[in-house]
Amino acid sequence: MRKKAAKFRNLAPSNYLRMNIELFIPCFIDQLFPDTAFNTVKLLEKAGCKVHYNPEQTCCGQPAFNAGFWDDAKAVGSKFLNDFPSDTVIVSPSASCTGMVKNYYNDLFTNTAVHNKCRNIQSNIYELSDFLINVLQFDNFGAELDGKAVYHDSCAGLRECHIKDEPRQLLSNVLGLELIEMKDNETCCGFGGTFAVKFDGISTAMAQQKVDNAIAADADYIISTDASCLMHIQSYIDKNAIPLKTYHLADVLVMGWGG
Numbered sequence: 500m501r502k503k504a505a506k507f508r509n510l511a512p513s514n515y516l517r518m519n520i521e522l523f524i525p526c527f528i529d530q531l532f533p534d535t536a537f538n539t540v541k542l543l544e545k546a547g548c549k550v551h552y553n554p555e556q557t558c559c560g561q562p563a564f565n566a567g568f569w570d571d572a573k574a575v576g577s578k579f580l581n582d583f584p585s586d587t588v589i590v591s592p593s594a595s596c597t598g599m600v601k602n603y604y605n606d607l608f609t610n611t612a613v614h615n616k617c618r619n620i621q622s623n624i625y626e627l628s629d630f631l632i633n634v635l636q637f638d639n640f641g642a643e644l645d646g647k648a649v650y651h652d653s654c655a656g657l658r659e660c661h662i663k664d665e666p667r668q669l670l671s672n673v674l675g676l677e678l679i680e681m682k683d684n685e686t687c688c689g690f691g692g693t694f695a696v697k698f699d700g701i702s703t704a705m706a707q708q709k710v711d712n713a714i715a716a717d718a719d720y721i722i723s724t725d726a727s728c729l730m731h732i733q734s735y736i737d738k739n740a741i742p743l744k745t746y747h748l749a750d751v752l753v754m755g756w757g758g
Contacts, residue, residue, distance in 0.1 A: 532726045560572035
């Protein structure tokens with residue numbers, strides 16, 4: 500487990516009830532997987548947080564940045580910095596977008612007029628599982644899901660947000676769920692944003708490898724922190740009529756609450 504954020508480490512559980520959270524919902528989730536956004540709110544509220552959502556928020560700028568359009572990425576990123584306060588915790592159900600802000604905003608805003616605000620926001624933004632485990636120390640939501648699951652370590656989650664144990668710890672407390680490790684679970688699924696468009700053959704082969712490894716592990720579900728990875732994997736599953744289902748971590752953690 501990674502070292503807890505120093506400024507929150509000594510918070511008593513009673514203080515969490517007064518903890519205000521800014522919610523960042525990436526454009527990808529907003530447009531294609533809104534239920535994941537609503538489930539993220541449910542999780543944070545159940546963990547004792549007061550969640551604020553700014554409806555003016557849009558995108559972190561990652562698509563333009565990855566495609567090489569840095570001027571456009573900077574314009575979108577500037578809006579992101581204006582949409583969020585620099586002194587409040589920001590939580591997002593996307594390791595990819597969190598990693599963009601935490602790491603690549605350095606390339607866009609270092610030594611600019613918003614340098615200091617950018618650094619403050621970078622230190623205050625968390626991927627969902629990182630925040631739940633390393634800040635709130637909250638790992639059991641009373642979720643239920645029967646079956647076997649493998650966890651896919653997204654490239655951004657593993658290498659940019661440095662999360663690995665955190666999602667697994669949360670999933671280990673889901674009643675009825677057996678979490679197993681699959682071969683090459685740290686290997687890219689093949690999405691990579693525009694990579695899937697420019698190199699569709701390679702991208703599809705990488706998705707096939709991921710699915711084949713999940714099947715070999717006798718899994719019923721593939722779970723991850725990145726909706727883009729899951730969309731890519733699920734599209735391969737659907738096209739080939741494979742009996743597997745993908746889930747975002749946030750969606751799993753709210754299952755069975757009424758049971």
